[in-house]
């Protein structure tokens with residue numbers, strides 16, 4: 001079994017080493033960076049499922065899972081508008097098993113694990129007093145990390161570094177089994193900041209998602225201004241992986257002209273009342 005895993009890994013490393021992946025279509029915001037992937041999408045999604053299940057169990061045991069049904073309903077109404085427009089970037093995302101839950105805690109945080117496993121912490125909405133479009137900014141950003149498979153890219157980079165440091169021989173004894181991948185998904189979700197390029201991609205792709213879903217993209221600017229204000233008093237967990245900055249806001253402003261027509265078109269489409 002272990003030998004078989006090792007062989008598969010060697011083959012997949014050899015193949016992926018000279019191949020790059022295009023995870024998404026460019027959209028109006030024109031994201032076209034090619035990515036190097038050394039682990040399969042399926043294995044990372046499986047790791048994410050395990051990790052998310054662990055989070056749901058912990059939250060359930062402490063009574064914090066969906067403890068505020070009105071908040072959960074509100075977040076699901078917003079994701080119900082965002083999920084259909086992900087097809088702009090990758091049609092297969094419509095087939096994902098999206099899950100949307102909330103955690104009642106003062107912490108300011110939210111994430112979307114690979115494959116569409118979303119969690120919103122009530123502190124994000126309460127402390128920053130977010131309206132629906134500002135919530136859609138955070139959700140669009142997090143969903144874009146999943147669409148672009150940034151976690152898979154991070155995990156691939158970690159393997160690449162191991163190969164460079166210790167050679168392939170060591171890796172053959174430690175294939176990307178599910179437990180290791182679940183741990184790595186968790187560490188990318190909760191501890192490691194994405195690099196600046198990934199952050200910028202998630203920002204602008206998220207901006208297009210919210211515009212297409214009928215949320216005013218100007219609200220992305222107000223969201224990050226609120227983040228900057230709260231960062232000064234008590235830096236929340238979300239900001240340790242998502243530093244709010246004038247640069248981030250300036251880049252969002254630069255991309256507004258690309259997405260404002262999409263927002264106008266979405267508004268005209270007589271969206272169902274929420």
Ligand SMILES: [Zn+2]
Pocket residue numbers: 141142145194199202241242
């Ligand atoms: Zn991010």
